[in-house]
Amino acid sequence: MKLLTILLAAATLASAQEAPKPGPLAWSFAELLSRSSNGHSPTQDEIAAAGQVTANAAALREALPLILKALENPDEPVRAYALTTLVSLEAPADPATPAAPIAYKSEFQKILTPAIPKIAAHLTDESQGDRILTAAILGGFSPDPPASIYPPLFAYLKRDDGVGTVGQAVVEDILQLGPIHDDAAAAIISYLHRPDQTSDSRSNLVEAIATHPFQSQSVNKVLLGYLDSDDPSLRARLILSLPQLDLAPDVFTETRERVTQLTANDQESLAVVNAAKSVATCWTAVKMASGCPVY
Numbered sequence: 313m314k315l316l317t318i319l320l321a322a323a324t325l326a327s328a329q330e331a332p333k334p335g336p337l338a339w340s341f342a343e344l345l346s347r348s349s350n351g352h353s354p355t356q357d358e359i360a361a362a363g364q365v366t367a368n369a370a371a372l373r374e375a376l377p378l379i380l381k382a383l384e385n386p387d388e389p390v391r392a393y394a395l396t397t398l399v400s401l402e403a404p405a406d407p408a409t410p411a412a413p414i415a416y417k418s419e420f421q422k423i424l425t426p427a428i429p430k431i432a433a434h435l436t437d438e439s440q441g442d443r444i445l446t447a448a449i450l451g452g453f454s455p456d457p458p459a460s461i462y463p464p465l466f467a468y469l470k471r472d473d474g475v476g477t478v479g480q481a482v483v484e485d486i487l488q489l490g491p492i493h494d495d496a497a498a499a500i501i502s503y504l505h506r507p508d509q510t511s512d513s514r515s516n517l518v519e520a521i522a523t524h525p526f527q528s529q530s531v532n533k534v535l536l537g538y539l540d541s542d543d544p545s546l547r548a549r550l551i552l553s554l555p556q557l558d559l560a561p562d563v564f565t566e567t568r569e570r571v572t573q574l575t576a577n578d579q580e581s582l583a584v585v586n587a588a589k590s591v592a593t594c595w596t597a598v599k600m601a602s603g604c605p606v607y
Contacts, residue, residue, distance in 0.1 A: 337371045337397075341378035344393060345385070353389040362396040369419040372401065376423060380430055388439050395434065395445035398424075402452040413488040415454040425458045432464035436471070440478065447481035457489040466499040475508050484520050492528035501534045511543045518546075522553035527599070532557045536567060544581035551587040555595045555604035564598050571595070 334342060344354065354362075367375070382394035402414045416424065424431070434446040453461050468474055468482045483503060486496050504517065521527065521535055535557070538550045551571060559567065574580055574588035594604040 335367075335371045335374055337365065337367045338375040338378055340365075341375055341382055341394070341397075344382060344390065345378060348382075348385055348387055348390050353387050354393045355389075359389060359393050359396055362393050363400045365397050365400045367401060369417075369423060372420060373423050376427065380427055383430060383434065388437075388442065391434065391437065392439065392442055392445065395442055395449065398431070399445055399448045399452075402448075413454050414452065416452045418456075421453055421456075421458075425453075425460065428453075428458065428460045429464075432461075435464055435468050435478070435482070443478045444481055447478060447485055451481075451485035451488055454489045461489065462486075462496065466495070469499055469503045474503070475506060475510070475513055479503065480513065480516050480520065483517060484524070487520060487524040487526055490526060492526055492531065497528040497530050500528070500531050504531070504534050504537075511541075511546050514538055514541070514543075514546055515549045518550050518553050522556040527558040529558055529560050529563070532559055533563055536563070539567075539570070544583050548581075548583040548587040551584065551591060555591055555600040558599045568592075568595060 333339075347354075379394050379397065382390050385391055385394075401416065401420060403417050403420075404414055428450075431446060431449055434442050435450075437443050437446065450461055450465060465482050465485055469479060471479075474482075483500060486492070486500060489496075492500075500521075504514075509517075518535060518538065521531065535550070536559075538546055541547055551574070554567065554571065571588045572592050574584060575592050577585060591604055
């Protein structure tokens with residue numbers, strides 16, 4: 313009996329010794345959660361360091377349950393650490409295509425897709441910073457996003473507090489995820505029509521829509537409504553962006569004629585007239601990549 317006990321103890325010890333140790337990413341989150349349970353929050357330096365993490369698909373798969381557990385932590389710095397880590401795993405743009413958005417590798421997307429609902433819940437986190445980090449994560453599912461990515465983005469644009477920095481980031485997510493389908497266009501158009509948009513938020517939307525490669529003619533037609541704004545700086549901003557917009561042929565012709573008329577309108581603001589003069593002669597086609605100043 314004594315020999316049997318010794319053999320069982322030896323077998324248990326051998327099994328423990330042979331158990332694989334967690335990789336660095338999983339280990340860092342195990343340590344994070346352990347320290348959190350003892351009342352320790354990660355420092356700003358530690359959160360910043362999480363933005364430098366590198367990992368392969370196997371490491372992410374191993375660590376994901378712990379990352380999701382960290383996202384549920386009531387301590388905001390712990391959540392920020394987890395979100396920052398997920399942002400850091402997005403691959404930088406290919407130098408050959410610098411205009412391409414930063415996005416997750418396909419194998420990372422497959423691992424993260426089932427977790428989208430849990431991640432997207434932090435679009436409404438009490439922390440503005442965590443909301444922005446969440447938007448950065450959701451925008452990383454380009455260029456072949458899963459269908460589950462869109463509902464939380466559309467829902468955010470309808471929130472009472474949807475206008476602002478996070479709402480802008482959400483619109484940019486939708487623009488960079490892939491071609492703008494009808495539901496996505498409808499969500500952006502509804503957002504453009506919100507009465508609580510400010511001149512600054514509208515100007516930011518003009519720039520975002522004009523500078524993203526994926527565009528919608530229906531969205532851009534609505535955007536042209538800003539030409540009737542009583543804010544001359546917004547009208548000037550839109551005019552300077554016109555050459556970058558994808559417009560239907562009839563809309564392009566009509567808008568170009570209107571811009572030409574503005575160049576000689578002595579009742580118009582100087583900013584608007586100067587913007588019109590800047591593009592009137594060089595704007596010869598839709599979605600121009602060259603030939604007109606890019607603002």
